[in-house]
Amino acid sequence: MADLVRMQAIDKRFPGVHALRAVHFDLAPGEVHALMGENGAGKSTLMKCLAGVYQPDGGRIEIDGAEVDLPSPKAAQDHGIGIIHQELALMKDLTVAQNIWIGREPRRSFGRLDEGKLNADTAALFAGMNIAMDPTTPVEGLTIARQQMVEIAKALSFRSRVLVMDEPTAALNDAEIAELFTIIRQLRAEGVGIVYISHKMDEIRRIADRVTVMRDGAYVGTVDAAGTPIGKIIAMMVGRELTDETAEIPDLSGAETALEVRGIRRGRELRDISFSLKKGEILGFAGLMGAGRTELARAIFGADPRDAGEILVHGRPVAIQRPQDAVRAGIGYLSEDRKHFGLALGMDVRANIAMASLSRHTGRLGQLDEAALAAHARDYIATLRIRTPSDRQEVRLLSGGNQQKVVIAKWLLRDCDILIFDEPTRGIDVGAKAEIYRLLQRLAADGKAIIVISSELPEVLRLSHRIAVMCEGRLTGFLPGGPATTQEEIMHLATLRPDITSEGAAA
Amino acid sequence: MSDAATAPKPASRGLGAQQKIWAFASLIVLLVFFSIASPNFLQTTNILAVLQATAVNGVLAIAVTMIIITGGIDLSIGTLMTFTAVTAGMILTNWGLPLPLGVLGAIGMGAFCGLISGTLVTRMRIPPFIATLGMMLILKGLSLVVSGTRPIYFNDTPGYTEIAQGSLIGDIFPAVPVPNGVLILFLVALVMAWVLNRTVLGRYCFAMGSNEEAVRLSGVNTTRWKTAIYALGGGICGIAGLLISSRLNSAQPALGLGYELDAIAAVVIGGTSLAGGRGSILGTVIGALIMAVLLNGLRILSVAQEWQTVVTGIIIIAAVYLDMLRRDKSAV
Amino acid sequence: MSDAATAPKPASRGLGAQQKIWAFASLIVLLVFFSIASPNFLQTTNILAVLQATAVNGVLAIAVTMIIITGGIDLSIGTLMTFTAVTAGMILTNWGLPLPLGVLGAIGMGAFCGLISGTLVTRMRIPPFIATLGMMLILKGLSLVVSGTRPIYFNDTPGYTEIAQGSLIGDIFPAVPVPNGVLILFLVALVMAWVLNRTVLGRYCFAMGSNEEAVRLSGVNTTRWKTAIYALGGGICGIAGLLISSRLNSAQPALGLGYELDAIAAVVIGGTSLAGGRGSILGTVIGALIMAVLLNGLRILSVAQEWQTVVTGIIIIAAVYLDMLRRDKSAV
């Protein structure tokens, strides 16, 4: 049987970057083919060539054995190729349903829209995916995770024969991932060919049939997913073996308190949250989507207003109204949405790394110490292995994972005492992830107080000295970090909704 | 139609609705204030004069509303209006052709020039501000060239002044001699509100204003649609050209510059965002009414002209500020 | 300073540099064309006249360049220029205070009005287009109010005309009597280029234009910085006000409207993006020169006024198109 898709010797150059060097890739009907590689390996670029977004500089693309030309996304769609892009591409002012059917909305005569059918079709689509979402909600108000679900629904709605998923689960929690996998298996059974890109190694075992690995824009090899040890795949990706270390939990009984949060409240999103954080401690925040962890972080950081609540840094109350107050008090916040809240995409790597620290490199007349900024940028490019041609490259031209590293570098340079990392490894490859874990541990060892919000339970367990769990805007409990705690314990607290009796007692 | 009734409203309109109410509140405040301040304000003739004064700016503002919702701008609407008026003048007065051809010619020329602006913006990727700034100058010059720098009068086309000044409604109900110009404004508003909220074209306006790249990646030919939207805007400028020249019984070739800012101000007062992605025709009409009421009221109160300018500036800012106040602080 | 010499150029300028070269190419083409077309074009006096004609628009364009780089706009620059000129007139002529106070007063008033615009934009979250459109009207009215709708002459302050018309350079090198107005333009350009490329204020301009929320979440007081940028722009408008009133030996209260579009056109021709995040002062100066050369050349060739307008429109579009052509297709 002919391959559904066959990409041969695909070449693609960008100014200053040879992103793809003679890459091969093929996809059979009814298989899930994982595409793996470090950040910047060229996975997204390869798939954009298949989706008609980029035109390859060399090589050929065959569909059902016939060579095709894909000059536009539309052309790719016409060949039955659908893609979920790594970066969300939604229209925030439109509703969920309007987003899903953009360009294909049900019409009546004179170009009139059939809004009723549009919403009904969407409701049906969501029902099939087991998602509870109102088709008429504006996308603007949705969290990233829910936006990701909309993207997935949109891709499914095409009923494509080839479905490319570029890190679809980066923003999803375990339950949602399980839901997605059910859908993928169903599609596979229907004969759809699925390209699956992810940095989560465990997912490969669970869903992939074959794995193709890329490194530095080149094809490394294709292996059978079931028969190949994960360690081997990782070695193919990074070109070396990685050793996995687990967290050692330091004794913090004598450490002084760095951050204390008392009674933070805002509407229904944050309900009376108090906790404290010691110097040298890594406090993990676990919870389901919508639990309010991001909201809490933003409220502490002064990015959003609070209804009530006190924040003490090193025992002294600080009035945090705006982010600059927080930063002045020594708190840094790395947002979960780097594109909107973390980066000035049109500026270069150096400027982005320096963004939070300019005041420290400014002379009497306001002139900047460029030499120092350049030196810092090059340091972090080296230590975090940011894949970029130079510190002058515009950040928007970096791969997603490398962009994330730039944001991390920004906060490392600022050198805050208290750091809040919201999904710090979202979109980051295994090698880099391990580096970031080590980095966080080193920072903690240096006496920084760290909060890590993560939707990946293994990550929370692996990193945290202590775990806080939230559910629906409440802090439902703390668990010790390390191997003693299980995922089930966390899930129990994460779903611990206030029961009728306690509500009644409070009243 | 049952589905229209059962279908939940699109979000873009949901938001728009609130904004409209706020602009509407500003309008009511102004109306009440002027009615109390001057007994002359609330006369039928004056109300009709205000409506008549709204017509041209209102139609222009509607033309640019759609374009602004796509995230663009059109600075050429004022001089394009003039150019279409001159076109009608050429067709009717200089060539002596019948009235309907003049009407079609003005609208067609407007659409054609809009098509050029649209092409500059989409295919040649010139930022809308610059493409239409250039068109503004080109059309200003061409109006003078074509007309020989002289007004063209429509004395030989007696029906021409009826376009804006006659009153079909008044013919039927003599008590409310609403001029046709006002009728046309409301018709254009109705049709365009329908286009914006119920048709594919309208949907793409909002979508492109929200995230054009995402729309393109969804396989929509954004180039073609956006060009069409500029052409449609141009066609509506043609209607404004007919209105103003009918009102003045002449195509005044030097007029037009500055009208674009008034129209854009009306659009923004009406709650449409210059960043694109949200807006409404009803809001725009209310915005245009606010500006006309304000100017008329200040004149009726005999406020000194230099102070009229100051007050207008303050009210424009205040109206938009009111709108901001009620918006969610975190909304961008 | 060694670090300035060794530091590689920031990317915003890296891109900017190329753009400048393109705008520069357009300028050269125009210069060559007019030199061939008219033997009178390339005389020292005419070159000085062109430079002199660039001064006011150039300074205004520099004022708004920074603001545009933050992603904003300032439509009030023209009438603010007038208001600062009137302020200088009040101080010097009506109150009879010494020249330096007039200069400081004009610049201070400019900065103060810019501060108000900035506050409207930042603290009151009014879109810059509307906030400064309102300010444009308010300042236009206030200029008339304050001056009593009459020009204020500087006959009692003999040094005043020297500000723009004298020639410090000519005093030293009589062969090149470059007027002070031109000197001031280049000084303002130099200082502002330094501010934009070498200081923290400039860095925040680009950063806020690129992603303001990200800058805010980096702990930067964006409200304060942005307000400061509008105030700085206003102060530079004050310099423009001094230049124009020195050249006319009077503050003309009715002038100013329309100057903002010329200035913005110069900025965009010079390669600064209205979307914010990229731009350069050198580009702006070249843009202003292009416009002055173009107008001067067309006038010397006695091109009919209406065609001058058409040609200006075409050149504005063409200059920006050239710039687009070389840009990466995928760039936004």
Place this chain on the structure above:
Amino acid sequence: QDKLYIPLISKGFQHQFWQAVKTGADKAGTELGVEVSFEGPDNETQVDRQIDMLAAALAKKPAAIGFAALDSQAAIPLLKQAQENKIPVIAFDSGVDSDIPVATAATDNLAAAALAADKMAELIGGSGKVALVVHDQTSRTGVDRRDGFVNQMREKHPEVEIVDIQYGAGDQLQSTEITKAILTANPDLKGIFGANEGSAIGVVNGVTELGRKDVVIIGYDSGAAQKAAIKSGVMAGAITQNPIGIGYETVKAAVAAAKGEPVEKVIDTGFYWFDKTNIDSPEIAAVLYD
């Protein structure tokens, strides 16, 4: 409360010329005990804005109305409305092509510009190149002054060549740059006519900035700068209208018409040539403004 109310809708507002008209109107208002208001669009292209102003003025139920039409035909429906409501209309500054106005107080711009042409020919010695800097390409006053000057030259002074006519919107700065360009292109130019105050000042500035002393400048209207230029000899002379008189006579006629008294159909407010020699004479000084 019973004071008669008389609005004047003019062609402009910010120009000193119009401010002088306003001064005359206010003066008459005070003397005759009537309430006067004065309003006009920003520039002379805004025909429809003027119509809106006229509409608002009519809504105030005035006793009579003064009107300087930007385009006389465009205003006819509203003028008819005034007639129906028995509101007398006095045309000022330029006429209205209609018999509705009961009186017209205006300057004959064609004749005035022809006088400027005669003076120019005389001052340059009957032959040579001259140019015009005009304030507006389309407005009645701009067109009349241009045509009056050009036609008179053609008919009476064929030796004088008009090499260039450019338009500077009455903006001093623009007119300055235009003048410099004209002089650059025509180094042997003998004279320039500036067709209104702003244009004339621009011409003076341009000639001064180029350091030329040999160019004959003829201006139009007055104003402090123009008067100074004439006194210092930079400007040879200028035509002035009688703006204060126009304003005064308009209000006076309006009051009379409102009271049903007879008014003269045509009130010629005249125009005058003034130069160094007569600028301080009482007749001239009375029609000049600062």
